[in-house]
Amino acid sequence: MAVTFLQPGSPTRRFLGDFRESWIATGALAVVVLIVLLAVFAPWITPQDPYDIANLSLADARRPPGFVGSEGYVHVLGTDAQGRDLLSAILFGLRISLEMGLAAGLFSFVLGASLGILAAYLGGRFETAIMRFVDLQLSFPAILLALVLVALLGQGKGQLIVALVAAQYAYFARTAFGAAATERRKDYVEAAAATPLSGRRIILRHLLPNALPPLIVVATVQVANAIALEATLSFLGLGLPETEPSLGMLIANGFQYMMNGRYWISVYPGIALIVLIVAINLVGDQIRDQLNPRLRR
Amino acid sequence: MSAAAVLQVAGLSTSFFTKAGVARAVQDVSFTLGRGEVLGLVGESGSGKSVTGFSLLGLVDPPGRIVAGSVRLEGQELVGLPSHALRKVRGRRIAMIFQDPMMTLHPVLSIATQMGLAIAAHERVGRAATRARCIEVLNRVGIPGAAERLDAFPHQISGGMRQRVDIAIALLHRPAVIIADEPTTALDVSVQAQILAEMRSLVAESGTSLVWISHDLAVVAALSDRIAVMYGGRIVEEGPTDVVLTGPRHPYTQGLLDSLPSRAKPGTELVQIPGGTPSLLALPEGCPFRPRCPRETEICRTMPEPTGDALRRARCHHPLVLSPAEAA
Amino acid sequence: MSAAFVSIAQVSKRFAPHLSLGDKLAAKLGGAVETRAVKAVTDVSLAIRRGETLGLVGESGCGKSTLGRLVAGITSPDAGVVELEGAPIRARGRKTTTRIQTVFQDPFASLDPRMRVGDTIAEGPLAHGLVPAGEGAKAFARRWLGTVGLEPDYVDRFPHQFSGGQRQRIAIARALAMKPDVLVCDEPVASLDVSIQAQIINLFLDLRRRLDLTMLFISHDLGVVRHLCDRVAVMYLGRIVEIGPTAELYGAPKHPYARALLEAVPKIEGGRAVFKPISGEIPSPLDPPPGCAFNPRCPLATDLCRAELPALRELAPDWRAACHYAR
Numbered sequence: 001m002a003v004t005f006l007q008p009g010s011p012t013r014r015f016l017g018d019f020r021e022s023w024i025a026t027g028a029l030a031v032v033v034l035i036v037l038l039a040v041f042a043p044w045i046t047p048q049d050p051y052d053i054a055n056l057s058l059a060d061a062r063r064p065p066g067f068v069g070s071e072g073y074v075h076v077l078g079t080d081a082q083g084r085d086l087l088s089a090i091l092f093g094l095r096i097s098l099e100m101g102l103a104a105g106l107f108s109f110v111l112g113a114s115l116g117i118l119a120a121y122l123g124g125r126f127e128t129a130i131m132r133f134v135d136l137q138l139s140f141p142a143i144l145l146a147l148v149l150v151a152l153l154g155q156g157k158g159q160l161i162v163a164l165v166a167a168q169y170a171y172f173a174r175t176a177f178g179a180a181a182t183e184r185r186k187d188y189v190e191a192a193a194a195t196p197l198s199g200r201r202i203i204l205r206h207l208l209p210n211a212l213p214p215l216i217v218v219a220t221v222q223v224a225n226a227i228a229l230e231a232t233l234s235f236l237g238l239g240l241p242e243t244e245p246s247l248g249m250l251i252a253n254g255f256q257y258m259m260n261g262r263y264w265i266s267v268y269p270g271i272a273l274i275v276l277i278v279a280i281n282l283v284g285d286q287i288r289d290q291l292n293p294r295l296r297r
Numbered sequence: 298m299s300a301a302a303v304l305q306v307a308g309l310s311t312s313f314f315t316k317a318g319v320a321r322a323v324q325d326v327s328f329t330l331g332r333g334e335v336l337g338l339v340g341e342s343g344s345g346k347s348v349t350g351f352s353l354l355g356l357v358d359p360p361g362r363i364v365a366g367s368v369r370l371e372g373q374e375l376v377g378l379p380s381h382a383l384r385k386v387r388g389r390r391i392a393m394i395f396q397d398p399m400m401t402l403h404p405v406l407s408i409a410t411q412m413g414l415a416i417a418a419h420e421r422v423g424r425a426a427t428r429a430r431c432i433e434v435l436n437r438v439g440i441p442g443a444a445e446r447l448d449a450f451p452h453q454i455s456g457g458m459r460q461r462v463d464i465a466i467a468l469l470h471r472p473a474v475i476i477a478d479e480p481t482t483a484l485d486v487s488v489q490a491q492i493l494a495e496m497r498s499l500v501a502e503s504g505t506s507l508v509w510i511s512h513d514l515a516v517v518a519a520l521s522d523r524i525a526v527m528y529g530g531r532i533v534e535e536g537p538t539d540v541v542l543t544g545p546r547h548p549y550t551q552g553l554l555d556s557l558p559s560r561a562k563p564g565t566e567l568v569q570i571p572g573g574t575p576s577l578l579a580l581p582e583g584c585p586f587r588p589r590c591p592r593e594t595e596i597c598r599t600m601p602e603p604t605g606d607a608l609r610r611a612r613c614h615h616p617l618v619l620s621p622a623e624a625a
Numbered sequence: 626m627s628a629a630f631v632s633i634a635q636v637s638k639r640f641a642p643h644l645s646l647g648d649k650l651a652a653k654l655g656g657a658v659e660t661r662a663v664k665a666v667t668d669v670s671l672a673i674r675r676g677e678t679l680g681l682v683g684e685s686g687c688g689k690s691t692l693g694r695l696v697a698g699i700t701s702p703d704a705g706v707v708e709l710e711g712a713p714i715r716a717r718g719r720k721t722t723t724r725i726q727t728v729f730q731d732p733f734a735s736l737d738p739r740m741r742v743g744d745t746i747a748e749g750p751l752a753h754g755l756v757p758a759g760e761g762a763k764a765f766a767r768r769w770l771g772t773v774g775l776e777p778d779y780v781d782r783f784p785h786q787f788s789g790g791q792r793q794r795i796a797i798a799r800a801l802a803m804k805p806d807v808l809v810c811d812e813p814v815a816s817l818d819v820s821i822q823a824q825i826i827n828l829f830l831d832l833r834r835r836l837d838l839t840m841l842f843i844s845h846d847l848g849v850v851r852h853l854c855d856r857v858a859v860m861y862l863g864r865i866v867e868i869g870p871t872a873e874l875y876g877a878p879k880h881p882y883a884r885a886l887l888e889a890v891p892k893i894e895g896g897r898a899v900f901k902p903i904s905g906e907i908p909s910p911l912d913p914p915p916g917c918a919f920n921p922r923c924p925l926a927t928d929l930c931r932a933e934l935p936a937l938r939e940l941a942p943d944w945r946a947a948c949h950y951a952r
Contacts, residue, residue, distance in 0.1 A: 186734050187729045187730075187731060187734040187735035188734065188735050188736055188737040188738075190699060190729070190735075191727065191729060191735050191736075191796075191799070192737075192748075193699060193720070194697050194698065194699045194720065194726070194727045195723065195726070195748075195749040195752070195753075195803060196698070196719065196720040196723070197748065197749065197752050198752065201748075201752060205737075205740070205748070206737050206740075209737075209739045209740075210737070210738070210739055341818035341819060341820060341821075342789075342818055455906055457906055458906075485684035485685050485845070485907070486684065486845065486847075486886060486889045486890055487684060487885065487886065487889045487902060487903050487906075487907075488906060489889070489891075490888075490889035490890075490891070490902035490903075491902040491903075491904075493891065493902075494902055512818065512819060513819075513891070514819070514893055515890070515891040515892055515893050516891050518891065518892070518893045519891040519892075542893055552820060553819055553820060554893070555823075556819055556820050556822065556823030557819070557823075557848065557893070558822075558823070558826060558848045558849050558851065558852035558853075559848035559851070559852075559892065559893070560893070561852060563851055563852050563853075563871065563872065564830070564852065564853070566827050566830060566831075567823040567826055567827055567852070568823070569820070569823040569824045569827055570820040570823070570824075571824075573788045573790055573791070573821065574788075574818060574820075
């Protein structure tokens with residue numbers, strides 16, 4: 001039995017109200033915000049600039065958490081193989097991970113959403129060409145594509161972002177196409193065409209805002225995926241140069257010491273990575289649940 | 298009257314406990330249905346007519362539940378019956394037909410399979426006998442070539458035929474009562490006319506009682522012996538069909554009749570009821586029709602009790618037509 | 626035939642099934658794939674006169690909505706042309722006029738859920754330069770809300786905050802804000818409650834008079850059409866079978882289908898009178914029967930009806946029917 005009621009407020013405000021009711025999602029969002037703040041302000045709050053080789057002393061290498069180093073401060077999470085303060089390295093690593101994840105997410109979003117919505121609006125041959133290509137790419141493992149591209153393009157932030165976008169835009173395109181194709185068939189789009197309004201206006205003012213909710217869900221998940229993908233590439237040594245270690249590389253560097261008890265070099269960056277990805281996914285899950293009309297109470 | 302009553306509903310109230318508040322969808326609904334009688338339950342969206350139908354079968358899902366009242370089917374109380382006991386009653390002694398036949402029909406099972414399952418739910422019948430019975434029932438609801446249609450899938454037949462199959466399934470166990478929730482609303486007028494004509498003869502021959510829920514006064518006029526008009530979760534007027542339609546007592550019933558274009562001179566302004574139907578979450582105090590009523594006075598802030606007898610009553614402080622007894 | 630304001634000349638529209646590569650392959654290999662086109666509208670000619678309201682009635686699948694979309698300029702015909710005062714309303718795959726506007730059936734679907742109703746009303750006029758941007762547009766939207774009987778202060782609300790009847794008023798305001806000469810209404814009261822229907826019908830009566838509108842009013846509800854329309858056209862399987870002045874046609878329909886349709890409508894006054902509904906169902910528009918499309922259900926059908934398509938003949942002044950035997 002469906003009983004419907006009129007609800008006050010804008011769609012966005014209702015959305016935020018519902019979001020606050022889930023304490024898991026609210027907590028996860030708080031964690032994400034905290035990590036982002038830590039990463040943004042890393043240069044001011046970390047005891048050491050881990051990228052400055054002049055700061056590193058091999059005498060401090062591979063020390064356990066709590067060790068007081070030659071610089072005279074406590075290495076709360078210990079040091080890595082090059083003598084970097086691990087806490088500083090993790091925060092700077094998070095900075096890179098988030099930077100890569102957000103940049104890749106943003107560019108994939110713009111590229112994928114544009115292609116998907118345009119395909120849905122134009123239909124016909126354009127739709128067939130774009131969407132078949134997207135389907136083809138979706139049947140291909142993203143990591144494989146990213147690996148090949150990084151191998152071809154070489155190392156560097158720009159190259160990495162290109163590889164991540166190429167591996168991920170298809171998800172956005174698929175989602176945007178599905179959502180926009182559904183909206184396109186609705187009467188309000190027909191009403192806009194009957195006015196008549198220009199195609200540009202219909203796409204920007206009607207299709208895009210209405211196709212946005214599922215795209216936001218994909219965006220949260222894909223930012224998390226981009227971070228994981230970047231970590232994987234760095235772990236395999238194909239990511240960023242060793243002078244700017246990201247989380248994946250920190251984990252890789254500590255890997256060889258795991259067996260002789262120096263667990264912290266890998267484990268702490270690993271925990272940071274897991275917490276970040278899980279928190280983003282929890283936020284994404286809640287958004288998805290709220291946007292799914294079938295789960296609506 | 299009550300000796301022959303098949304269905305006795307008294308004080309039935311159903312509420313939905315939602316985040317936004319308690320929606321009192323059905324409040325204090327009482328009526329009696331005699332054997333072979335057709336009751337038309339009329340109302341607009343949000344009047345509680347469909348929820349009343351679902352409540353009669355105990356088909357109200359959380360966050361809704363029946364909060365008070367009694368539903369007696371051939372003397373047996375249904376409210377508060379455990380679900381396994383309700384399942385024995387449902388489909389066998391009281392059945393439901395929905396506006397969308399696909400509520401009942403499974404999209405990937407053949408009609409024969411579905412009707413067989415519906416029979417097997419309550420009886421053990423052999424395969425040949427099942428088939429024979431299905432064909433017989435399909436013939437009764439006016440499906441031509443029933444034997445061939447039996448092996449079709451729901452998507453292969455038209456909407457009108459699907460609704461007929463739905464009606465056939467409801468008739469399988471010769472239930473005492475059928476609740477029909479707007480079964481012809483989605484159909485074309487010519488198909489609706491066919492089904493209405495068939496429904497009348499089916500009820501007459503099988504002695505089944507029928508509660509026909511509809512927003513369309515004309516459909517109800519064509520089919521029912523008695524009419525109950527619902528507004529804001531309550532029955533506001535009840536009586537024999539022709540009596541209610543020719544001499545309505547409740548201003549709402551009068552307003553509904555006046556607003557029909559078929560009763561006005563073409564091109565003239567229709568007599569309209571101002572405002573909209575109230576939200577079940579925020580029903581006005583007293584009579585729910587008060588804010589839209591032309592006869593509203595101070596006393597309407599209290600809930601009027603039904604006046605009249607079980608055959609002809611209205612829930613209004615200022616009824617339009619007084620019965621001879623009241624006029625005297 | 627007096628001067629046509631909107632002229633619809635020999636218009637046809639077919640819908641071919643959208644076949645994927647797999648479907649095409651399956652069809653080639655003899656699979657059960659539907660490759661035939663639905664003939665939604667076949668060779669329809671109509672003239673809507675200035676200031677009149679023409680009703681278009683018929684059952685589902687008869688093509689009345691498709692014809693409405695053709696007149697509204699939403700789709701282009703496969704053959705024939707729709708003209709407003711002699712000028713085609715579409716050119717190079719686009720609608721070229723703003724003088725024809727549309728009101729749709731379902732006000733829950735026809736308003737953009739993420740747009741404030743004021744923006745919805747002002748969007749078209751802004752895009753076409755009928756109102757200045759900024760505060761002027763807002764005042765414009767407020768004025769239109771008032772015109773259709775809503776509180777002007779509702780401009781900043783979203784569609785979900787309104788009831789069905791109120792949303793339909795907003796949809797009407799959106800259409801009329803474009804200052805159209807012609808309004809195409811596709812079942813505009815079908816999804817509304819009875820008491821709300823009367824309000825919207827009254828609104829149409831009032832606005833039509835005040836704004837001097839020409840209307841094409843599509844509905845399956847014969848009572849509503851009789852109330853609002855000067856003339857009525859009855860469609861069956863993509864063709865017009867009868868067209869004439871409303872009062873006369875309702876009084877004595879000439880085509881057997883029009884007669885059957887009018888008789889099938891339950892009437893309150895009719896009580897429980899026994900009526901004899903037409904037998905059978907509307908044939909699939911995928912393969913309409915040869916000859917007169919109504920022949921399989923028609924009580925009067927002869928061999929002529931099964932062989933030859935009857936033309937729409939003038940039987941009385943301004944009254945035409947497509948039946949071999951109509952007088």
